[in-house]
Amino acid sequence: MASVQLNNVVKKYGALEVVHGINLDVAHNEFVVLVGPSGCGKSTTLRMIAGLEEISGGEISIGEQVVNDLPPRDRNISMVFQNYALYPHMTVRENLGFSLKIAGKEQAEIDRAVNEASTILALEDYMDRRPGALSGGQRQRVAMGRAIVRHPDVFLFDEPLSNLDAKLRAQMRVEIKKLHQKIKTTIIYVTHDQVEAMTLADRIVIMRDGFIEQQGTPSEVFEHPVNTFVATFIGSPPMNLLQGKVIADNQLAFAEGFTLPVPQEFVGAVKAGQDIVLGFRADNLMPENHALDLDEASPPIKMPIVVSEPLGTETLLYTRLAGGEIQAKMLKPRPVVDGEVLTFHLDLARCHLFDADTQKSLR
Amino acid sequence: MALDLNFQHRVKARLISIAHTVTLFIAMSIICIPGLWIVLNSFRPTVDIMAKPPVWIPRDLNLDNYYAMFGGAGEGGVPVLQYFTNSLIISVTSTLIALLIGMAGGYAFARYRFKGKNAIFIGLLLTRAVPGVALSLPLFIVMAKTGLIDTHIGLIMVYVAMNVPFTIWLIDGFFRQIPPDLAEAAEIDGCTRWQAFWKVEFPVAKAGVASAGIFAFLTSWNEYALASQLTRSTFSKTMPVGLRDFTSEFTINWGGMCALAVLMIIPALVLTFLVQKHLIAGLTFGGVKG
Numbered sequence: 001m002a003s004v005q006l007n008n009v010v011k012k013y014g015a016l017e018v019v020h021g022i023n024l025d026v027a028h029n030e031f032v033v034l035v036g037p038s039g040c041g042k043s044t045t046l047r048m049i050a051g052l053e054e055i056s057g058g059e060i061s062i063g064e065q066v067v068n069d070l071p072p073r074d075r076n077i078s079m080v081f082q083n084y085a086l087y088p089h090m091t092v093r094e095n096l097g098f099s100l101k102i103a104g105k106e107q108a109e110i111d112r113a114v115n116e117a118s119t120i121l122a123l124e125d126y127m128d129r130r131p132g133a134l135s136g137g138q139r140q141r142v143a144m145g146r147a148i149v150r151h152p153d154v155f156l157f158d159e160p161l162s163n164l165d166a167k168l169r170a171q172m173r174v175e176i177k178k179l180h181q182k183i184k185t186t187i188i189y190v191t192h193d194q195v196e197a198m199t200l201a202d203r204i205v206i207m208r209d210g211f212i213e214q215q216g217t218p219s220e221v222f223e224h225p226v227n228t229f230v231a232t233f234i235g236s237p238p239m240n241l242l243q244g245k246v247i248a249d250n251q252l253a254f255a256e257g258f259t260l261p262v263p264q265e266f267v268g269a270v271k272a273g274q275d276i277v278l279g280f281r282a283d284n285l286m287p288e289n290h291a292l293d294l295d296e297a298s299p300p301i302k303m304p305i306v307v308s309e310p311l312g313t314e315t316l317l318y319t320r321l322a323g324g325e326i327q328a329k330m331l332k333p334r335p336v337v338d339g340e341v342l343t344f345h346l347d348l349a350r351c352h353l354f355d356a357d358t359q360k361s362l363r
Numbered sequence: 364m365a366l367d368l369n370f371q372h373r374v375k376a377r378l379i380s381i382a383h384t385v386t387l388f389i390a391m392s393i394i395c396i397p398g399l400w401i402v403l404n405s406f407r408p409t410v411d412i413m414a415k416p417p418v419w420i421p422r423d424l425n426l427d428n429y430y431a432m433f434g435g436a437g438e439g440g441v442p443v444l445q446y447f448t449n450s451l452i453i454s455v456t457s458t459l460i461a462l463l464i465g466m467a468g469g470y471a472f473a474r475y476r477f478k479g480k481n482a483i484f485i486g487l488l489l490t491r492a493v494p495g496v497a498l499s500l501p502l503f504i505v506m507a508k509t510g511l512i513d514t515h516i517g518l519i520m521v522y523v524a525m526n527v528p529f530t531i532w533l534i535d536g537f538f539r540q541i542p543p544d545l546a547e548a549a550e551i552d553g554c555t556r557w558q559a560f561w562k563v564e565f566p567v568a569k570a571g572v573a574s575a576g577i578f579a580f581l582t583s584w585n586e587y588a589l590a591s592q593l594t595r596s597t598f599s600k601t602m603p604v605g606l607r608d609f610t611s612e613f614t615i616n617w618g619g620m621c622a623l624a625v626l627m628i629i630p631a632l633v634l635t636f637l638v639q640k641h642l643i644a645g646l647t648f649g650g651v652k653g
């Protein structure tokens with residue numbers, strides 16, 4: 001039961017700085033997901049919290065206590081590794097009970113805790129097997145079981161689902177969410193999968209190149225990305241971006257003579273001559289008669305379909321606009337022929353404008 | 364047509380498997396027959412051993428050579444038990460030391476980064492390129508000056524030096540296969556660095572340590588060239604050196620020699636047998652998803 005604070009935490013490997021002074025406040029019982037592309041420093045950050053990696057600068061506290069120099073065993077944390085790191089020479093039961101045994105607990109108490117964990121994770125049938133004789137999903141559950149028997153203050157997960165197939169991953173995602181409801185504990189969870197981040201997190205922390213780009217609830221970062229990086233990283237398919245320029249009369253001009261009015265929200269925030277990037281999601285660009293109600297409809301836009309991807313309840317349309325390839329969505333889909341020209345409307349109220357130089361939101 | 368093709372393949376597979384068996388049989392014969400011949404000869408009188416043409420099928424097997432070896436120290440007999448004890452003390456001690464150093468070194472090479480790591484590693488392996496005999500004279504002089512000639516300690520030190528590069532190399536390879544995450548998981552589970560090693564990494568790498576141990580033991584147990592230089596009396600002579608006691612000016616006691624050879628083979632066999640359980644990669648690295 002504890003909060004976690006990172007204060008200007010820096011990590012250097014020799015001269016190479018890979019984490020550049022990040023600040024993060026994780027509240028008690030909060031589920032925080034660190035997400036970002038490969039190599040951005042998520043694992044490094046998590047490992048510093050765990051005490052597996054020395055901190056080159058700054059301060060980490062767990063439950064009000066600064067833990068900079070404490071070894072992992074004194075931080076009362078549990079960690080689930082990407083490759084599970086189960087002890088191959090021990091049975092599932094021994095794996096689960098290991099931490100309690102090291103702590104010198106009585107056998108009866110160990111048995112009770114191990115049985116409780118195995119019930120929560122439905123591991124009863126495998127208790128006497130070695131990890132080598134388990135499937136990927138079962139190993140994953142053992143790894144989680146090993147983490148929960150100790151009732152730690154903080155759970156750390158490093159891409160625990162990335163070795164599972166898509167179906168199992170979706171299933172385990174739900175399991176983890178249920179687990180969090182059952183055993184209220186602070187969780188810090190690392191993933192590079194934005195879907196996992198969106199579905200699991202109370203709060204998402206988006207990292208890039210050792211910096212935190214944005215943090216907020218899933219809907220905040222989805223609806224109000226602070227820059228183009230977050231805009232394209234969160235959400236699937238990624239947000240469409242078009243390079244353009246503000247011209248007179250609150251108009252936006254793009255390549256190939258395509259123009260749009262400046263969305264109401266940004267009138268006054270931009271001035272003529274400014275280079276901008278327009279961002280909008282596929283969900284906000286829909287063909288006529290296959291759309292939701294639009295709050296601020298753009299003039300009709302005619303676009304040829306390059307490829308269509310029927311997904312059942314909707315169809316993803318790949319089209320060309322202003323020299324770029326962009327994606328649109330068709331609700332209540334009908335079959336579409338490649339090359340067919342459809343008329344679209346863009347919901348200007350859901351558009352984002354970014355500064356072309358800084359890539360930051362102009363909101 | 365298809366049937367034909369199937370038939371051809373079946374014949375081919377059959378021929379290959381026969382060739383396999385024959386080759387294996389020949390190879391195993393080359394390896395095993397000298398050993399069997401030694402065992403056989405240890406039970407036969409000299410007449411039979413020296414018979415020309417050789418007597419393949421044993422006629423008259425007895426334990427005379429063994430009685431002579433253990434019993435008759437009087438008539439030029441060889442103090443076999445003393446040699447056996449010497450061999451055992453020297454081999455076991457040097458193996459244990461080589462294993463301890465090998466584990467420490469192998470672990471360091473596998474887990475830590477330090478300056479000159481590769482150079483040191485290659486240097487270690489290069490020492491194995493030097494033929495041991497080439498060192499016998501310098502070793503002899505050093506040992507003579509330090510009074511270590513004809514002592515257990517002298518030979519133990521030599522054998523440790525001989526074995527350490529190899530044990531480090533072998534054990535390093537095994538620790539390298541164990542993901543560092545295992546020890547980290549153990550540390551998070553409450554272990555100290557030391558506990559994490561002994562409770563998790565060591566048990567997982569046991570197979571490697573065991574094979575390094577067998578290797579080191581057999582090297583020391585069988586070593587002849589250096590031992591023949593550095594030992595003189597029954598106080599420190601090992602069994603390979605002791606074998607020479609069976610040759611006198613005019614005769615060679617082949618039967619006795621074979622009996623001693625058998626005595627030498629037995630502990631090696633027993634040890635290999637005991638440890639092989641660990642050698643078979645019984646430890647699957649299933650704890651981590653590969």
Ligand SMILES: Nc1ncnc2c1ncn2[C@@H]1O[C@H](COP(=O)(O)OP(=O)(O)OP(=O)(O)O)[C@@H](O)[C@H]1O
Nearest residue numbers: 013016018036037038039040041042043044045192
């Ligand atoms: N021991 C090390 N020495 C030098 N650089 C390192 C070391 N470990 C990691 N790095 C660097 O630190 C950066 C961050 O690594 P980290 O493992 O935290 O990335 P990550 O966000 O977890 O990526 P992934 O999603 O691929 O796991 C990377 O650029 C990596 O190259």
Ligand SMILES: [Mg+2]
Nearest residue numbers: 042043044159
């Ligand atoms: Mg990582």
